[in-house]
Amino acid sequence: xxxxxxxxxxxxxxxxxxxxxxxxxxxxxxxxxxxxxxxxxxxxxxxxxxxxxxxxxxxxxxxxxxxxxxxxxxxxxxxxxxxxxxxxxxxxxxxxxxxxxxxxxxxxxxxxxxxxxxxxxxxxxxxxxxxxxxxxxxxxxxxxxxxxxxxxxxxxxxxxxxxxxxxxxxxxxxxxxxxxxxxxxxxxxxxxxxxxxxxxxxxxxxxxxxxxxxxxxxxxxxxxxxxxxxxxxxxxxxxxxxxxxxxxxxxxxxxxxxxxxxxxxxxxxxxxxxxxxxxxxxxxxxxxxxxxxxxxxxxxxxxxxxxxxxxxxxxxxxxxxxxxxxxxxxxxxxxxxxxxxxxxxxxxxxxxxxxxxxxxxxxxxxxxxxxxxxxxxxxxxxxxxxxxxxxxxxx
Numbered sequence: 001x002x003x004x005x006x007x008x009x010x011x012x013x014x015x016x017x018x019x020x021x022x023x024x025x026x027x028x029x030x031x032x033x034x035x036x037x038x039x040x041x042x043x044x045x046x047x048x049x050x051x052x053x054x055x056x057x058x059x060x061x062x063x064x065x066x067x068x069x070x071x072x073x074x075x076x077x078x079x080x081x082x083x084x085x086x087x088x089x090x091x092x093x094x095x096x097x098x099x100x101x102x103x104x105x106x107x108x109x110x111x112x113x114x115x116x117x118x119x120x121x122x123x124x125x126x127x128x129x130x131x132x133x134x135x136x137x138x139x140x141x142x143x144x145x146x147x148x149x150x151x152x153x154x155x156x157x158x159x160x161x162x163x164x165x166x167x168x169x170x171x172x173x174x175x176x177x178x179x180x181x182x183x184x185x186x187x188x189x190x191x192x193x194x195x196x197x198x199x200x201x202x203x204x205x206x207x208x209x210x211x212x213x214x215x216x217x218x219x220x221x222x223x224x225x226x227x228x229x230x231x232x233x234x235x236x237x238x239x240x241x242x243x244x245x246x247x248x249x250x251x252x253x254x255x256x257x258x259x260x261x262x263x264x265x266x267x268x269x270x271x272x273x274x275x276x277x278x279x280x281x282x283x284x285x286x287x288x289x290x291x292x293x294x295x296x297x298x299x300x301x302x303x304x305x306x307x308x309x310x311x312x313x314x315x316x317x318x319x320x321x322x323x324x325x326x327x328x329x330x331x332x333x334x335x336x337x338x339x340x341x342x343x344x345x346x347x348x349x350x351x352x353x354x355x356x357x358x359x360x361x362x363x364x365x366x367x368x369x370x371x372x373x374x375x376x377x378x379x380x381x382x383x384x385x386x387x388x389x390x391x392x393x394x395x
Contacts, residue, residue, distance in 0.1 A: 042269065065090055067138075117249075119307070165360060174254040175257055181374070218237070221300070272300050317345065354371075
C-alpha cells in the first residue's frame with residue numbers, strides 16, 4: 001500500500017469513527033424511558049409561607065364541581081359566570097389575581113402574588129381548599145369569556161362550560177384538558193423537543209419569544225420541581241425527548257387525582273414560583289441524603305410568561321393517572337409502578353380531537369381530517385384576536 005493510499009485509508013477510518021460517535025451521541029434514548037415525576041420534591045428555604053386568603057365559601061358542603069377561575073381586571077366583569085346558569089351547574093371560586101376587586105368585599109378570593117398567570121390562582125385553590133374538594137371534582141379556567149384558545153367555533157367559554165360533561169371527561173384518567181384541537185399545542189409530532197439544540201438556539205436568537213424560552217427551560221424546571229431520591233432516577237429530559245401537552249391551562253380534574261398529591265406538594269410548587277420572583281431567595285432541592293441550598297439556580301424563571309407556561313406543561317403530569325395504569329395507553333407499567341413512561345404520558349395527554357369532542361362536549365360523528373383537527377370545530381383567529389371581544393388573551 002503506497003503512502004497516498006495509506007493516508008486516504010487513515011482519513012476514512014477517522015471519518016467513520018467520528019460519524020459513529022456522532023450517531024451514538026445523537027441517538028434518541030428509548031421511548032420507554034421512565035421518569036420519576038410522581039412527587040413534587042422542591043424545597044424552599046423561605047422563612048414564612050403565605051397566609052390563606054383563598055378559602056372558597058361553602059365548598060366543603062357543595063355537591064357541584066368547583067369552577068376555579070383565575071381573574072384579572074383585563075378579563076372584564078364576571079357576570080357571565082355569576083348571572084348565568086353556570087352558577088347553578090358549578091360552585092364558583094373566583095380568584096382576584098391582580099388585586100383589582102374591592103378589598104372590602106368578603107367574597108373576594110386572593111392570591112399571594114400576581115405571578116405566573118393562572119397558575120397562582122389554581123395552586124392557591126388547591127392549597128387553601130385541599131380538604132374541601134367536592135366529590136365531582138374541579139374545573140380550572142381563565143377569567144375571560146371570549147378567548148382565542150377556547151375550543152368553540154365562536155371562542156365562547158360560557159358555551160364550553162355549559163356543554164362540558166364533567167363526569168365523562170374524568171372517566172379515562174381523572175383529568176382532561178378542555179381543548180381538543182391540537183393547534184398551538186405540543187401534541188403535533190413535528191414540534192421540536194423542548195430541550196433540543198434547535199429550541200435552545202431559538203430561545204437565544206429571540207429572547208422575547210416566551211414559547212421558545214419556556215420550552216428551553218422546561219427540562220431544568222422538571223429536574224428542580226421533581227428532584228430525585230437517588231442518582232438512578234430520571235427527572236430531566238434529554239435533548240431528544242419531548243413532553244407532549246395540550247394548550248392552554250384550562251382543564252377538569254377529579255378529587256381523587258387532586259388528593260393523589262399532598263397539600264405540601266402544592267405548597268412547594270407554588271413556592272417554586274414565588275421564590276423565582278426574587279433571584280436572591282434561597283431554595284433547597286431534596287437530594288435524598290439531605291437538602292442542599294441553591295441561590296438563583298433551580299428557581300422558576302422571573303419572566304411571568306415563561307414561568308406560567310412551564311406550569312401549563314406540568315398539570316397533566318401531576319394529574320393524569322398513568323402510573324400503574326399504563327396499559328390503557330399501550331405502556332408496560334405495572335401496578336405499583338413508581339415512574340411514568342414518557343411515551344405513555346404523551347399519548348394520554350393528547351387524545352384524538354374526535355374522541356375529545358365527543359366525550360367532553362357531546363359533539364360526536366364529526367368529520368376529522370387528522371387526529372388533532374375536526375372540520376368546523378376550531379380555527380386560530382387572525383393574529384390570535386377574537387373579533388369584537390376585546391384584546392387577545394396573553395395567558
